[in-house]
Amino acid sequence: MANFIQRAITGILFILVIGAALILSPVTYAMMMACIISLATNEYCKMIKAEGQHPHFFLALAINLVAFSLGFLVYFQGIDPRSILSLIVLLWAVFLVELFSQNDRPIYNIGLTLLCNIYIGLPLALLNLVAFKNGAYDYRPIIAMFILSWVNDTGAYLCGVTMGRHKLFERISPKKTIEGFIGGVALTVGVSVLMWYLNDLYCESTLSLEFCIACGIIMSVVGTCGDLIESMFKRSVNIKDSGNILPGHGGVLDRFDALIFAAPIVSLLYYFFI
Numbered sequence: 001m002a003n004f005i006q007r008a009i010t011g012i013l014f015i016l017v018i019g020a021a022l023i024l025s026p027v028t029y030a031m032m033m034a035c036i037i038s039l040a041t042n043e044y045c046k047m048i049k050a051e052g053q054h055p056h057f058f059l060a061l062a063i064n065l066v067a068f069s070l071g072f073l074v075y076f077q078g079i080d081p082r083s084i085l086s087l088i089v090l091l092w093a094v095f096l097v098e099l100f101s102q103n104d105r106p107i108y109n110i111g112l113t114l115l116c117n118i119y120i121g122l123p124l125a126l127l128n129l130v131a132f133k134n135g136a137y138d139y140r141p142i143i144a145m146f147i148l149s150w151v152n153d154t155g156a157y158l159c160g161v162t163m164g165r166h167k168l169f170e171r172i173s174p175k176k177t178i179e180g181f182i183g184g185v186a187l188t189v190g191v192s193v194l195m196w197y198l199n200d201l202y203c204e205s206t207l208s209l210e211f212c213i214a215c216g217i218i219m220s221v222v223g224t225c226g227d228l229i230e231s232m233f234k235r236s237v238n239i240k241d242s243g244n245i246l247p248g249h250g251g252v253l254d255r256f257d258a259l260i261f262a263a264p265i266v267s268l269l270y271y272f273f274i
Contacts, residue, residue: 010246018146023139025137026132033124033127037068040251040253041060043253044060044116044119044242046243048112050237050238051236053105053109053112055109055112056094056113059097059113060114063087063090063091064121064124065121066087066090068124068125068128070087070125071129072132074132094110098110120260123260123261126263127267129268130145130266144195144215145215145262145263147191148191148220151184151188152184152219152220152223152258153258154184155180155184156180157180159179160175160177160179160181163179164179165179166178172228172235173228176224185221189213189216189220191216192219206274211269211274214269218262218269223259226258226260226261226262227257227258230242230253230257241254242254
């Protein structure tokens with residue numbers, strides 16, 4: 001119970017900060033995402049270094065931030081060819097730096113650096129597809145994805161603690177249960193239906209109920225896979241949490257692991273079908 005209270009207080013404060021950043025302006029949205037990307041990249045590199053490997057943190061961070069910025073800048077001035085060139089140059093730099101670093105395992109270092117960009121940078125950059133889909137900044141779909149991700153985590157935690165009996169994926173995450181997974185899916189779908197109803201009631205919504213239910217399922221099921229994948233990474237390097245910046249939750253990666261996997265799929269569906 002003490003752990004749940006700590007998780008709840010941290011989660012509420014975290015939601016308030018992120019919600020305020022999203023609502024205020026596209027600039028505060030970009031600043032918040034840059035902060036999340038930076039912290040997540042730092043935790044990833046520390047996690048990999050615990051295994052004795054040497055990813056290039058500053059290059060990985062630069063690529064992640066430039067990738068996000070490319071999508072963000074579309075809103076203000078469109079794609080600038082020089083921005084794309086900067087991303088290509090940074091990708092090449094990973095190989096060139098390794099050429100002169102005299103490390104014994106260059107392929108591992110290059111691969112692990114670029115994995116950070118695939119794992120963190122690209123998925124979070126795709127959020128811009130939703131934020132600026134109609135040529136103007138719209139924070140509501142982003143907030144909805146954040147909320148659904150946290151709802152799934154809360155539902156799975158509560159149902160797992162109170163009713164969990166059967167292990168979901170014991171090899172990777174011994175505490176996760178099938179009952180918790182089902183509870184997370186049910187609560188997430190329920191909240192997605194409620195959000196559709198409120199949006200339809202107070203706004204002229206173009207979202208169908210079926211689309212919102214599908215998004216709820218994706219955020220829950222794919223999000224759980226993202227959670228398990230991060231647990232797989234942590235287990236491989238023998239650590240419990242990616243960081244300790246969020247009491248009761250661990251690190252930023254621990255908080256965003258589900259969103260990193262689920263949000264890109266929802267973003268692409270929203271971009272192409274709404």
